[in-house]
Amino acid sequence: xxxxxxxxxxxxxxxxxxxxxxxxxxxxxxxxxxxxxxxxxxxxxxxxxxxxxxxxxxxxxxxxxxxxxxxxxxxxxxxxxxxxxxxxxxxxxxxxxxxxxxxxxxxxxxxxxxxxxxxxxxxxxxxxxxxxxxxxxxxxxxxxxxxxxxxxxxxxxxxxxxxxxxxxxxxxxxxxxxxxxxxxxxxxxxxxxxxxxxxxxxxxxxxxxxxxxxxxxxxxxxxxxxxxxxxxxxxx
Amino acid sequence: xxxxxxxxxxxxxxxxxxxxxxxxxxxxxxxxxxxxxxxxxxxxxxxxxxxxxxxxxxxxxxxxxxxxxxxxxxxxxxxxxxxxxxxxxxxxxxxxxxxxxxxxxxxxxxxxxxxxxxxxxxxxxxxxxxxxxxxxxxxxxxxxxxxxxxxxxxxxxxxxxxxxxxxxxxxxxxxxxxxxxxxxxxxxxxxxxxxxxxxxxxxxxxxxxxxxxxxxxxxxxxxxxxxxxxxxxxxxxxxx
Numbered sequence: 001x002x003x004x005x006x007x008x009x010x011x012x013x014x015x016x017x018x019x020x021x022x023x024x025x026x027x028x029x030x031x032x033x034x035x036x037x038x039x040x041x042x043x044x045x046x047x048x049x050x051x052x053x054x055x056x057x058x059x060x061x062x063x064x065x066x067x068x069x070x071x072x073x074x075x076x077x078x079x080x081x082x083x084x085x086x087x088x089x090x091x092x093x094x095x096x097x098x099x100x101x102x103x104x105x106x107x108x109x110x111x112x113x114x115x116x117x118x119x120x121x122x123x124x125x126x127x128x129x130x131x132x133x134x135x136x137x138x139x140x141x142x143x144x145x146x147x148x149x150x151x152x153x154x155x156x157x158x159x160x161x162x163x164x165x166x167x168x169x170x171x172x173x174x175x176x177x178x179x180x181x182x183x184x185x186x187x188x189x190x191x192x193x194x195x196x197x198x199x200x201x202x203x204x205x206x207x208x209x210x211x212x213x214x215x216x217x218x219x220x221x222x223x224x225x226x227x228x229x230x231x232x233x234x235x236x
Numbered sequence: 237x238x239x240x241x242x243x244x245x246x247x248x249x250x251x252x253x254x255x256x257x258x259x260x261x262x263x264x265x266x267x268x269x270x271x272x273x274x275x276x277x278x279x280x281x282x283x284x285x286x287x288x289x290x291x292x293x294x295x296x297x298x299x300x301x302x303x304x305x306x307x308x309x310x311x312x313x314x315x316x317x318x319x320x321x322x323x324x325x326x327x328x329x330x331x332x333x334x335x336x337x338x339x340x341x342x343x344x345x346x347x348x349x350x351x352x353x354x355x356x357x358x359x360x361x362x363x364x365x366x367x368x369x370x371x372x373x374x375x376x377x378x379x380x381x382x383x384x385x386x387x388x389x390x391x392x393x394x395x396x397x398x399x400x401x402x403x404x405x406x407x408x409x410x411x412x413x414x415x416x417x418x419x420x421x422x423x424x425x426x427x428x429x430x431x432x433x434x435x436x437x438x439x440x441x442x443x444x445x446x447x448x449x450x451x452x453x454x455x456x457x458x459x460x461x462x463x464x465x466x467x468x469x470x471x472x473x474x475x476x
Contacts, residue, residue, distance in 0.1 A: 136286055139309075
């Protein structure tokens, strides 16, 4: 009984040291800020790249831009075929060679480029899942290809795209935890830094894990709201 | 109104249409029949260029629509099409399905299109479904709405691609009745169908397509009573 009491006191003390002493929670907040900024801009960049690449790949058959589509395929294959951390290090060392680079910016660019490949495939698959007859019906009424895409295909495809896109964003947030290799002081780096100060490694890691969990759960909630709103047409 | 000259279509090595020369006059109701895989649907889909012909020309209202300079989107406004699988837009209400193209193409204003949609819905007795979504409707209702959706563009000709083939038997009648009404009003129609009674009753001319060619064509009476070509005789003996 006494031993259990002692253990609880120990645990409490270690978490107190990891979080409260010397205002250490500020370190996590700084890390959280970096993680959120990298994730946020990477999601935006990834979505922009993904949409552009998907549009090129889907429309390439109708216009004479096959070569552009081939470039997109190379991009997708390279990004999906190599580990994220390798990409991160290559981009960091090759492209951003200057010592005065902003790690958040570099991180956002790297993760955005990486995510774009996955996002483009998600969007392409979503668009191609719509029955061919929908395009034919739109065209037969006199709408042109782009009008049919915008008014008929894309609004339906979004329902298929959104859940997979949510997964991709969740993966992206978690993957930013390797941003430490390009010297970004993200959440995980800060947690390890605290661990190195207190000589107890586990509590800061647990705190970081909880932070990631909360972020992901928040995003999941947000996406569920979107999905419900989009599903309204189906419930009838 | 529609003239095809030596119309050919092949998918890879597979020749589907083998040189079709045909003239469809204004006000005609042409029914196209033939065994499955004979190319009759491909023929119909070539007429509004949903399938690009491999060779030959198609003329519509005096202009060559297979010409590279022709604006196919403008031409398609004048050719309504009805599909076997209805192809209503599931994310839009019935009324939006009907008004989308006329409004977005600037043919009608939003208000005009709404009025037109309600008129058309009234005609088929489905005004109460204006705000319903396609998946709340029966097959027959869907197909009748697909027909008036095409009519909302005020087409000069209506193309029907097996419009009753995906319907439950008890719903075939309501769709054929609407098509017969259109025919009575003088609409030019090209109909690919397996409904022989409809062909007999409504058609001004029946084409029999087999292996990518028009093998025989005639008025309904003669077509069914005095078939000449052995392949048509064989086909009719199987289905009648």
